[in-house]
Amino acid sequence: MISDITIGQFMPGKSFIHKLDPRMKIILMTAIIIFIFLAKNLFSMGAMVAFVVLAILFSRIPLKMYFKGLKAIWFLVFFTAALNMLYIKGEHVVFQYKALTIYEEALWQSGFIAIRLVMIVVISSMLTYTTSPTDLTAAIERLLAPLKLFRLPVHELAMMMTIALRFIPTLLEETEKIMNAQKARGADLESGGVIKRAKALIPILIPLFISSFRRAFELAIAMDCRCYTGGKGRTRLNVLKYRFRDIFAFLLIGGLCYGIIYLNTLAPSLVR
Amino acid sequence: MENISITSNQSQDGADIQISVQDVYFQYETTDDAPPKEVLHGISLDIHKGEFIALLGHNGSGKSTVAKHMNAILLPSGGKVYVAGMDTCDETLLTDIRRTVGMVFQNPDNQLVATIVEEDVAFGPENLGVPSEEIRRIVDESLKAVGMYEYRRHAPHKLSGGQKQRVAIAGIIAMRPKCIVFDEPTAMLDPRGRQEVMDAIDNLVRNLGITVVLITHYMDEAAKADRVIIINDGKLLMEGKPNEVFSHIDMLREHHLDVPQATELAQYLRSMGYDIPEDVLTPEECARAILNARTGEKSA
Amino acid sequence: MALIETHDLRFVYGKGTPFEKVALDGVNISIEQGEFIGVIGHTGSGKSTLVQLLNGLFRPESGKIMLDGRDIWEKPKKIRNVRFEVGLVFQYPEYQLFEETVYKDIAFGPTNKGIKDKDELDRIIRTSAEFAGLKETLLEKSPFDLSGGEKRRAAIAGVIAMQPKVLILDEPTAGLDPKGRDRILDRISAYRQKTGSTVLLVSHSMEDIARVADRVLVMNHGKVEMFDETKNIFKHGQRLAEIGLRVPQVTQVFLELKRLGADVRTDVYTMDFAKGVAMDFLRGDKKEENNSENSSTDTKQETTEGGEAE
Known part of the structure; x- marks a missing residue:
């Protein structure tokens, strides 16, 4: 039946990632996605991939769930990768047939794009798999709270x-x-x-x-x-609180980000 | 229109009155030029603390309209409604009135706000600004009171109708009301759901001391009340103990209300000259009465 | 030949998902032309699934449904035709009204069926409205301006207008007040009497079923628990209570009497009959004694039921 579709695809669990404060999760996942784009050579990208794989293992969400999330974008991944492969010009020709020329730079570029797309989907599915919609809403409300100043x-x-x-x-x-x-x-x-x-x-x-x-x-x-009169004076059943593991996760991701920047300097960038 | 002014002082009416409906008139505002439709024509009733009242009447009799006056969803066009002495027309008292008299509606789906049972139950106390630790305690207590504690982490849409309705009741209990008005809470439920909800209501009355006003079409539910009030055409038609009211079988029929079959059978046998008490309401009572009558008959 | 027959009907919800649930299993029933069948069972017993299968809304996992001797899924592309033969009124059917006027809404079914002739359509709509007890003046109103009971009867008229051989109603009285409920049951009985159609009435209310049905189908856990004449069904009050069904209050009185050790019959389900049996009991007649009094009350119960049925 249609009603069996679970909204937000939340999969209850007790993993380290499940237990993180949803606000911290949103912040950290955003940071990871940004740094996925900043990883520009094999060292930094390798570190990023290794980290994401570790995160997948730690989330204790079955691998096939991630593949399910990727199903929808396979086409997009191949299409953008292929386009990049055909259109990017460089210096080192790898393959040539009639009008078709593929450069080494194009191969790197399209490979990186494919990996980035896959990782973004994996990370954002991880957020929805490990966080209940209620927690997500609460976190978004809290994170956006400063915007109240702008009405x-x-x-x-x-x-x-x-x-x-x-x-x-x-x-x-x-x-x-x-x-x-x-x-x-x-x-x-x-x-x-x-x-x-x-x-x-x-x-x-x-x-x-x-x-x-x-x-x-x-x-x-x-x-x-039930006496609802808007947000004023409302309290909450579940108060979000940063705990030790949130600080730990923050430091960990901070370290990762610093590492990416450092690794980027060790070798020339493979992508623009 | 005749409109008697209310002069009596509330505190004089007795401290045990929870809700006092005093000569209330009500008409719906219509959008076009049609004359406003009056649905209540000067109705008065008092509901005492801790009482269990069943409010009966066919659709369109005005019983739901009366109920909606009891926590200021509707305001009288004439007359007054007092909730624990508070005038429902006084807007500054609105929150106090609504936390004193809670309301449960027919469709359980359209009362639940949150995606998780316990978050929904917390909605009322959250609105009232209750501190978080206390909300947790209240939510657990309220869910236990309706037997839904094990389901606290469930999503409402996965529950049965009876379970949803019990969650809705817990959401009201969590506001710590003195009185709860139920507007046909079992009309959309199957027999099992009805039983669950009636058990929960029973518990409110007997163990939590909450005043209950129950609107229903089911006479077996009304039979459990301390007092039955029948409303017809926006006026009070009759009130009394269930057995008193149900003994007027012809009058109930005339107003398209059901008569409990056990009562009808007992009345018939009584009219045939057998020694059956007047106040038979349930099948068990009826069976016992018949058996006693037969023993009496034999010894006679 | 029976009008409807099912052979080893089986249906599973959410096949292949974690929510997989067998809704019906091994259902074999046979219904004759013109019968009034009551269908009871608690929520999840499979009764609603069964009626939706009979109407061809779902395809059975295995087994067959024969309508007039033909498998309704013989030509899957023609399944829509089955829905005109077996009219199904859903629970809370008033929520399916959508047209500007009641008249147009009732016309929806017959138009889908392919009735194009204006006069014929008009005749069908007016007779259907009459069967449902809708006044002529309501036909030009918006369905959303009607009262609750009227809306429901308008929706029922919309299904009757397809002129089905079988009319199935799923909980047609749910949520109505006693007046609305009596009105609908009366209209259904009258419709059945005038057209001689077969009617299936799904209900939680034993009182409703006792009032109108010739035979009762009791469903439990996706299987047929009982399928027998109404009076025979209520003999098994104990069993019905066990599977979570509430027998009529009068029946409860006699079950309780029996439990208290009295020697009474328990197949009592209408008020008139109950009065007779109770009188006999008070007079000290034994149930086995088939004296004139007892048999006269016996016919009373049957004629009350039969009278409405014919």
Whole structure:
């Protein structure tokens, strides 16, 4: 059933990475992604790959989950790598056939791009696999809190995100029900051209909208009844706290970043 | 329209009154030129502390509208509603009123806000600014009170209807209300879910001392109440102990309300001259009464 | 030949996922033309899955569903035709209304079926609305302006309008007040009487089933637990309670009497019959004695049920 799709793909666990403070996780993962782009020779890239592989092992998320995340972007990886291979010019020709010339520099460039893309996907899936949507929302709310100064409604945005996460499965289930109900009235959703198919969606979309409005209305009253008046004066069940392991992770990644910069100086850059 | 002004002082009405609805009129504002539709025509009722009230009436009778007046979701167009002595029209008291009288609705899905059960239960206390450590304690207590503690880390959408509704109840208990109004909490549930929710409500009344107002169409649920109030056409039609009210079978029928079958059977046998008590409500009571009557009959 | 027959029906949800669950297994039932069948079972017993299979919404994992002697999945591309033969009213069907007017909404099914003739369509819509107890004046209203009970009846009219041989209703009275519930049950019985269609009514409410059904199908854990005439089903009150079903209150009275050691029959499920049996019991008649009083009450129960059925 559609409702079995898990939103955000969170996989509960007790690994070191699972236990990190979600704010720290977001900060560190961002840092890693930046430094993936800064690694420019074999030493620094090698260190980065080694680190990511270690992180994968430490996350205790089955490898096949990461492959699942990569499935969607294989095409993109090959396409960008191939384009780079064909278009980048350099000095050392590796291969030539008629108008097709491939340079050594192009090989490095496309190889690095492919590895970077894969690592970015792995790192960001790691964030969603090891952090519950609730924690993610809470962390984003906290990290964006300074933006309140610029009148950005941070709390409201986080509340919207929470409610969206809460209701996506419910609405998916409802969509399935309405689809079945209209099918039972002989609605033909599967055949015909674009226009016919778009038209066939009306009997599904209208009831879905109406029911969503009804839900929103009822939810608003229920929230009123539970004394919701916005972000002001609210406390939290789960207070995010940096612990020793967060500091440890911070120092570790800090060390890694410094190492990348240092390793970059040991050999000439292979990519621009 | 007749509108009796309220002169009585609240504290004089007795300290044990939780909610006092005094000659309330209510009309829905309509958007177009159509005349406003009046749904309550001067209704008065008092709900005492610790009482378990069942509020009955067919759809459109105004019972839900009355209920929504009890925690200021709706404000009377005429008359007054007092919650623990607080006038619901006083906007400065809104938060106090709502934490005193909680409300549980029909559709459990549309009351749950968070993606994890315990976070949802925490929503009320969080809004009230309760310190974190205390929220944790309250949440655990509230979940235990409805028997959902083991599910605290679950996602609401994976729960059954009865379980969701119990989480919704826990979310209200967590605000430490004096009274909870239930607006047809079992209407969308299967028999098992209904039983779970009724058990939870029972626990609130018997063990936590919370005043309960239950709107329902199920007479077996109403039979458990201390007092039954029937509303018809925006007015109070009848009130009394369940057995008193249910003995008026014809009147209930006339207003499209069900009669508990056990009561109906007992009444019939009584009318046929058998020695059956008037206050039979449950199948167990009915069976016992029939058995006693037969023994009586034999010895006679 | 039976109108509907199933052979070793099996259905599994989420095949190949961690959520895999056998919803139906080894279901063999046979339903004759014109029967009124009550389907009961607790949530997750497979009753809703079964009716959706009968309507061709899901394809069985194995086994066959025969409608009029033909396998409904014989030509998978033509499965849509089965849905016109077996009309299915879902739970809370009012949420499927979408057109500007009730009239147009009722027209959705028959139009999909391919009825193009304006006059015929109009006739069908008006008779369906009448069967569902909708006043003519409501037809030009927006479905969203109707009351809860009216919306539900409009949705039912939308399925009746497909003129199905079999009408299946999944919990048609859920969430309604007693008045709305009685209205719908009455309309369904009347529709059945006038058209002679086969009707399947899925419900949690034993009282509803006891009122209208000729035969009752009891589902439990994806299997057929019982499938018998209504009066025979309620003899097994004990068993029904064991599998989490709530028998009607009158039945509970007699089950309790029996438990207290009284010698009474327990296949009582309607009020009129209960009154008779209780009177007999109070007079001191034994249940085995088939005296005139007892048999007269016996026919009473049957005629009440049969009367509505015919």
